[in-house]
Amino acid sequence: MKILLADSNKFFAQSILNDWKTDDSTIEVITQLEDFILSIDRSKFDIAFLSVEFLFYKNMDMISYLNEKNPNIEIIVLCEAKSLPAAESAVSRGAQAYLLKPISIEVLESKVKKLASKLRQKSDSRLMEDHLLDSLLGDTPEMRKILKTLYKIAPTTSTILITGESGSGKEFLANTIHRLSKRSEEAFVPVNSGAIPENIVESELFGSKKGAFTGAVADKKGLFETASKGTLFLDEVGELSLATQVKLLRFLQNHEIRRVGETENRYLDVRIIAATNQNLQKAMEEGTFREDLYYRLNTFHIHLPPLRKRKVVIPRIIKYFSLKYNEQHGKSIQNIDPAAQMALFAYDYPGNIRELENIIEHAIVLSENGWIRLEDLPEHVSQVQTTSPNKFLTHHQDTSIKSLSQESPSEEIESLSQIEKKHIIKVLDLMKGNKTETANKLGISRATLWRKLKEHEIDLDD
Numbered sequence: 031m032k033i034l035l036a037d038s039n040k041f042f043a044q045s046i047l048n049d050w051k052t053d054d055s056t057i058e059v060i061t062q063l064e065d066f067i068l069s070i071d072r073s074k075f076d077i078a079f080l081s082v083e084f085l086f087y088k089n090m091d092m093i094s095y096l097n098e099k100n101p102n103i104e105i106i107v108l109c110e111a112k113s114l115p116a117a118e119s120a121v122s123r124g125a126q127a128y129l130l131k132p133i134s135i136e137v138l139e140s141k142v143k144k145l146a147s148k149l150r151q152k153s154d155s156r157l158m159e160d161h162l163l164d165s166l167l168g169d170t171p172e173m174r175k176i177l178k179t180l181y182k183i184a185p186t187t188s189t190i191l192i193t194g195e196s197g198s199g200k201e202f203l204a205n206t207i208h209r210l211s212k213r214s215e216e217a218f219v220p221v222n223s224g225a226i227p228e229n230i231v232e233s234e235l236f237g238s239k240k241g242a243f244t245g246a247v248a249d250k251k252g253l254f255e256t257a258s259k260g261t262l263f264l265d266e267v268g269e270l271s272l273a274t275q276v277k278l279l280r281f282l283q284n285h286e287i288r289r290v291g292e293t294e295n296r297y298l299d300v301r302i303i304a305a306t307n308q309n310l311q312k313a314m315e316e317g318t319f320r321e322d323l324y325y326r327l328n329t330f331h332i333h334l335p336p337l338r339k340r341k342v343v344i345p346r347i348i349k350y351f352s353l354k355y356n357e358q359h360g361k362s363i364q365n366i367d368p369a370a371q372m373a374l375f376a377y378d379y380p381g382n383i384r385e386l387e388n389i390i391e392h393a394i395v396l397s398e399n400g401w402i403r404l405e406d407l408p409e410h411v412s413q414v415q416t417t418s419p420n421k422f423l424t425h426h427q428d429t430s431i432k433s434l435s436q437e438s439p440s441e442e443i444e445s446l447s448q449i450e451k452k453h454i455i456k457v458l459d460l461m462k463g464n465k466t467e468t469a470n471k472l473g474i475s476r477a478t479l480w481r482k483l484k485e486h487e488i489d490l491d492d
Contacts, residue, residue, distance in 0.1 A: 033077045239290065
């Protein structure tokens with residue numbers, strides 16, 4: 031852990047530096063504002079303790095600046111009673127909390143230990159979600175290419191268009207892009223464009239002024255404003271009317287919106303990720319989707335193949351949903367009989383991952399004695415024509431559903447430590463050994479990456 035302490039009281043700062051004893055952490059002390067800026071530009075920090083006199087420098091908000099330079103930093107403001115309003119304002123702008131002076135080193139060290147635990151949990155959670163992403167996408171050349179692109183574009187602010195059939199995992203992918211971006215601490219706002227009635231879609235997206243129309247009894251913030259500084263996921267973007275498409279295009283051009291009934295524009299910092307299961311090329315030819323909007327949305331295009339095109343991933347998804355619904359429904363599924371295995375693999379899943387999830391929940395609810403049987407599956411799945419058992423096992427030995435009938439899910443699932451090690455090595459490989467880039471992609475600090483390299487005995491040249 032790398033910690034920054036910025037306080038103009040030189041005696042206090044020096045005493046903290048001299049007596050600091052917290053394991054696995056280093057502390058840098060700053061007492062001048064000019065040195066503070068240089069230090070932020072030069073180093074990455076996990077935790078920062080800032081006295082109120084360091085909150086602004088030449089009218090620049092240091093809370094925002096720190097968060098920009100260190101997206102995952104935890105900021106604690108140090109204040110006296112008379113400066114409490116300034117500390118509270120800092121919390122509203124992105125600081126995590128404030129501490130009232132006088133403050134002992136024991137208080138600071140205790141706070142660091144708690145924040146360190148929080149940061150480790152956040153790091154572990156990110157690694158687990160990345161592992162889940164790998165599992166749900168599938169280990170095929172096409173999907174590895176998608177993952178490589180995703181890791182490159184996630185940290186940017188570029189607009190992304192995700193296409194694919196309904197239920198193929200577009201929202202999950204968009205959420206992952208947001209989580210891997212510098213906006214991960216801000217809101218991810220998903221919107222089903224096709225589910226909003228046409229007569230209120232503009233007010234829902236862009237907001238409205240009191241009295242703008244019948245029923246507008248107060249000023250209303252739209253979903254764009256709700257996603258301020260974060261990511262707005264516009265699902266089924268092809269369902270938007272041409273009039274709404276014009277307003278979306280205007281936002282993509284200048285990042286401004288106008289609430290219904292207002293005459294002034296509002297500037298917003300929002301990243302747009304759009305998705306659709308429609309053929310937008312055909313929609314443009316038919317005049318139902320604007321060509322200029324398409325090219326604005328299509329800065330980066332990710333197409334998710336349907337589940338039937340990546341069946342190798344089906345066993346992993348079944349294991350994941352089995353664990354999820356075992357806990358939810360108080361079951362303990364440890365086996366799937368061979369006939370059910372083949373039916374699950376042979377079925378083509380027109381509803382993709384969403385349909386497979388529903389099928390597994392259905393089967394778990396009906397299951398008995400820890401087994402999913404053929405009769406536990408929905409009728410349209412259980413009656414599908416299956417391949418022979420030998421063919422099934424020959425082509426899918428490594429990841430076949432059969433493994434679930436041989437071992438309990440808890441025995442088969444890798445430990446977090448194993449998952450961490452494999453995923454860190456994978457991202458290191460993608461980043462060609464660059465540890466700074468690897469840490470950024472994993473959403474952890476470089477110091478945390480070094481600690482994990484040591485823990486997992488990953489021996490690489492710097």
